[in-house]
Amino acid sequence: RxxxxxxxxxxxxxxxxxxxxxxLGLFDLVEPEVRAGLEINAANRAESxxxxxxxxxxxxxxxxAERYLSELRQLSSxxxxxWYLAQAMYYDGQSTGAEEILAALHGSAQAxxxxxxxxxxxxxxxxxxxxxxxxxxxxxxxxxLDHHIAYSMGVAYAQLGDFTEARRWLARSRTIxxxxxxxxxxxxxxxxxxxxxxxxxxxxxxxxHRSEG
Numbered sequence: 764r765x766x767x768x769x770x771x772x773x774x775x776x777x778x779x780x781x782x783x784x785x786x787l788g789l790f791d792l793v794e795p796e797v798r799a800g801l802e803i804n805a806a807n808r809a810e811s812x813x814x815x816x817x818x819x820x821x822x823x824x825x826x827x828a829e830r831y832l833s834e835l836r837q838l839s840s841x842x843x844x845x846w847y848l849a850q851a852m853y854y855d856g857q858s859t860g861a862e863e864i865l866a867a868l869h870g871s872a873q874a875x876x877x878x879x880x881x882x883x884x885x886x887x888x889x890x891x892x893x894x895x896x897x898x899x900x901x902x903x904x905x906x907x908l909d910h911h912i913a914y915s916m917g918v919a920y921a922q923l924g925d926f927t928e929a930r931r932w933l934a935r936s937r938t939i940x941x942x943x944x945x946x947x948x949x950x951x952x953x954x955x956x957x958x959x960x961x962x963x964x965x966x967x968x969x970x971x972h973r974s975e976g
Contacts, residue, residue, distance in 0.1 A: 774803040778810050785818045786940065793818045809839040820847055825855040842874030846881065853885060861885070872907040880915035887922035895919055910939040 777800035784792040797811050816831030828851035835844050845864055853861035862885060868878035883898035899919055902912060917932035 772803060774800045774807060775810070777803070778814050781814045782817070785814070785821050786943075788821075790818055790822045809835055812838070813841070813844055816844070816851070817847055820851050820854075823854075825851045829855060842868050842871045843877070846874055846877050849878070850881065858885065872905065873909070876902050876905050876907050876912050877909075877915070880912045880919065884915050884919040884922060887919045892923055895923060908939070910936045910943070913939060 777796040781793045781796035781800075784790070784796070793814065797814055800807065801811055812831050812835040816828050816835060819825075819828035819831060829848065832844055832848040832851060835841070836848065845868060849861040849864040852858075852864070862882060865878040865882040865885075868874045879898045880902045883895045883902070886892075886898065887895035899916060902916060913932050913936035917929045917936060920926070920932060921929035
């Protein structure tokens with residue numbers, strides 16, 4: 764918001780705000796920011812599709828998410844967006860295609876680690892325990908970690924019946940997310956979970972990953 768106060772002709776702050784809102788589960792606040800971004804620069808269709816696709820995914824509208832993210836794939840090559848697309852496909856019942864996308868994501872540490880952690884949760888859900896554990900070990904040995912990865916790790920361990928590890932990774936995911944949200948939207952850092960960093964509340968009751976498996 765500070766960037767917009769200084770220069771209202773900037774489009775990207777609107778998309779950054781939209782991303783913060785969908786992480787908080789404030790989905791009704793996303794579309795106005797997307798419209799504002801498009802009004803400033805209608806040519807940046809890729810960013811609007813990315814935000815709309817992510818919002819649809821996190822709010823449980825999987826076919827809508829797949830539509831947005833498939834269109835985005837035609838406009839812009841993004842491994843992170845493909846990771847979102849794979850999840851939309853999985854939750855829409857297209858598990859084979861989803862896992863093929865995840866298995867092919869290599870190069871970007873962010874996208875590759877997210878893909879491995881998510882794929883581990885899918886494998887664990889259908890009983891492929893050994894392969895799931897191999898992926899989890901690979902992710903844990905890496906240097907890149909964000910709240911998406913930590914959440915998927917927690918879900919995978921829960922599917923494997925290792926609830927101690929599941930709770931540890933889920934708590935770590937919350938800590939990372941709280942830290943990010945406190946830095947970007949402190950006024951919106953609220954909801955159902957006390958934030959360990961700033962003392963306010965954050966983390967909407969409906970997690971955007973839902974149940975990975």
